Amino acid sequence: MSVAGEKTSAEYIQHHLTHLQVCKDESGAWVWNECSGNFFAVNVDSMAVAILLAIFLGWLFRRVAVKASVRTPGRLQSFVELVVDFVDGSVRNTFQGHNRLIAPLALTIVTWVFMMNLMDLIPVDFLPYAFESTGVAEYLRVVPTADVNVTFGMSLSVFALILFYSFRVKGAGGFFGELTMSPLNPKTLGVPVVLWPLVMIFNLVLESVALLAKPLSLALRLFGNMYAGELMFILIALIGLYQLPLHFGWAVFHILIITLQAYIFMMLTIVYLSQAHEHH
Amino acid sequence: MDINLTLIGQAIAMAVFVWFCMKYVWPPLLGIIEERRTTIADGLAAADKGARSLEDAQVRITAIVEEARGQARSILDQAQTRANGIVDEARAGATQERERILQSAQADIDQQINRARDELRAQVAAITVAGAEKILAREIDPRAHQDLLDKLAAQI
Numbered sequence: 477m478s479v480a481g482e483k484t485s486a487e488y489i490q491h492h493l494t495h496l497q498v499c500k501d502e503s504g505a506w507v508w509n510e511c512s513g514n515f516f517a518v519n520v521d522s523m524a525v526a527i528l529l530a531i532f533l534g535w536l537f538r539r540v541a542v543k544a545s546v547r548t549p550g551r552l553q554s555f556v557e558l559v560v561d562f563v564d565g566s567v568r569n570t571f572q573g574h575n576r577l578i579a580p581l582a583l584t585i586v587t588w589v590f591m592m593n594l595m596d597l598i599p600v601d602f603l604p605y606a607f608e609s610t611g612v613a614e615y616l617r618v619v620p621t622a623d624v625n626v627t628f629g630m631s632l633s634v635f636a637l638i639l640f641y642s643f644r645v646k647g648a649g650g651f652f653g654e655l656t657m658s659p660l661n662p663k664t665l666g667v668p669v670v671l672w673p674l675v676m677i678f679n680l681v682l683e684s685v686a687l688l689a690k691p692l693s694l695a696l697r698l699f700g701n702m703y704a705g706e707l708m709f710i711l712i713a714l715i716g717l718y719q720l721p722l723h724f725g726w727a728v729f730h731i732l733i734i735t736l737q738a739y740i741f742m743m744l745t746i747v748y749l750s751q752a753h754e755h756h
Numbered sequence: 757m758d759i760n761l762t763l764i765g766q767a768i769a770m771a772v773f774v775w776f777c778m779k780y781v782w783p784p785l786l787g788i789i790e791e792r793r794t795t796i797a798d799g800l801a802a803a804d805k806g807a808r809s810l811e812d813a814q815v816r817i818t819a820i821v822e823e824a825r826g827q828a829r830s831i832l833d834q835a836q837t838r839a840n841g842i843v844d845e846a847r848a849g850a851t852q853e854r855e856r857i858l859q860s861a862q863a864d865i866d867q868q869i870n871r872a873r874d875e876l877r878a879q880v881a882a883i884t885v886a887g888a889e890k891i892l893a894r895e896i897d898p899r900a901h902q903d904l905l906d907k908l909a910a911q912i
Contacts, residue, residue, distance in 0.1 A: 497760075512758065519762040526766060530773045537777065541784040546791045560785045579786075580778035588773060620766075625759060629766025 485714055492600060492710045495519040495623065496615045509614060519623055521613070526620040529591040537587075559587065563742070570746045573645075573753040581637075581749075582742045585630070590738035592620040593702055597727055597734070600709045621737075622702040624695070631695035634745050638690065641752040650755070655683040690748050694741065701737050705730050881909035 483491065494509070499517035501507045511517035540556045549557065563586060567579045595618045607613040620626045642651045656676040657663075667675060708726055712719045885905060 499760075511760070515758075515760050517758070517760040517762075518765060519760065522762055523765050523769070527769050530769055534773060534776050534781070537781040537785070541781050541788075544784060544788045546788055546795060549788075549792075557785065557789055560782070561789055564786065564789075577774070577778060580782040581774050583782060584770070584774045584777045588770075623762065625762035626766045628759070629763040630770050632763070633767045633770050 488714065489707075489710055491615065492604065493617070493707075494615045495617055496521040496613050519617075519625060521616045521618065522620040522623040522626050525595060525618055526588075526592060526626060529595075529620075530588060533587050533591060559583070566743065567746055570743070571750040571753070573750070575641075575749070575753065577637075578746060578749055582746055585745055586738050586742035589621060589630075589698065589741050590734065592626070593734035593738055595619045596622070596702060596705050596709065596730060599723075600706070600713050617706075619702055619706050621698055622706045624699045624703075627695040627699040628691070630741075631691040631698075634694060634748065635691035638687075638748050638752045641749060645753050646755060655687070656680050658683065690744075694744055694748075698737050698741055701733055705733055877909055877912055880912050881905060884908065 496509065496519065497511040497517045498506060498508050498520050499511035499514045501510065536552075537556060540553050543550075544553055544557075560583060563583045564579055567582055571578055598618055603618050604616040607616045617623065642654075646654060656679045658679060659682065660675050660679055662672040662675040665675065705726075709723070709730075712722045712726060715722070
């Protein structure tokens with residue numbers, strides 16, 4: 477199923493790792509796939525797959541929610557309820573406060589990230605080859621979570637929520653205090669008052685790094701795992717007929733990564749938002 | 757691997773999806789789950805209650821059966837006693853009746869004997885008188901010796 481016949485291996489890999497992009501060039505005309513370095517480009521493949529999956533999940537959940545029955549749940553309803561109950565349990569165990577947003581947010585993240593990761597199990601050449609040979613699109617990457625923009629889009633949204641709830645729950649002073657008065661509390665440290673700003677600046681640097689590491693690690697962990705998984709599939713696809721057992725082995729192993737990464741993203745989101753709600 | 761507008765696009769898509777889930781998916785599904793949870797809890801409680809009332813009913817049934825058995829036994833006893841009484845009464849009546857019949861038969865027999873004896877006595881007296889008449893021929897006046905003849909007859 478390899479199309480590497482006409483291309484060198486490097487070209488094959490390069491082709492598989494290139495997004496279908498659209499942007500405006502200097503003259504204001506829309507151009508495809510000539511957007512390197514342009515911030516106002518859009519990765520059409522990532523966005524299209526992500527949005528299609530979101531619509532699919534939204535449609536599925538809504539259908540189940542509308543048709544749901546208390547006494548005689550169907551198989552699909554039972555499955556969706558299992559997921560919802562699992563997410564609800566995770567949120568209840570971790571998040572002690574009261575917030576109507578967090579549970580649906582966690583459900584969205586875990587299901588959506590799972591579905592986007594799952595695209596990795598579609599054989600790497602199926603969709604790109606189909607789209608390229610029919611002339612619809614020259615490039616196509618079907619795993620949105622292997623696109624760093626997508627993972628940062630989600631992790632920065634979570635970061636915005638962390639900041640929003642930190643300010644709302646703790647107030648600006650409380651949040652600033654949390655950033656500057658820990659881990660070294662100048663009051664209990666026994667240093668003269670003159671030196672307090674020094675300690676506070678030290679704390680602020682440490683805590684800022686810790687705070688900024690949250691969205692960064694959230695995005696890069698998911699991106700790294702999925703990008704590496706995708707790359708492995710591409711490399712395996714290069715070796716010809718012997719790829720089949722290898723591909724199977726890696727796919728089975730990848731099921732674990734797909735699920736685990738979706739779960740980790742959800743759990744860390746809950747934990748971070750839970751920390752944002754904690755009042756000291 | 758450039759950072760570009762996709763990031764913001766994804767953020768917007770995520771916001772919309774989260775909003776959708778929050779408004780149209782989460783509340784109804786969780787409502788269903790909660791409702792089922794209470795339904796199951798109620799059902800289990802009702803089942804417990806049913807089991808307990810069954811136990812109560814079992815106890816009551818045992819008591820009623822026991823009582824009925826006792827009543828039946830006492831009725832049987834009474835009937836037995838009554839039957840024995842009737843048999844005894846009947847036996848006593850029959851014995852009395854036999855005694856009475858026996859007595860009256862005895863009395864009849866005595867009467868018969870007396871009557872026979874009286875007749876026999878009269879006939880013996882008459883035969884004696886006739887014999888004596890034959891022996892004495894007309895010598896003896898029956899009227900003059902009546903008291904003697906009566907004495908004789910009484911001695912027989």
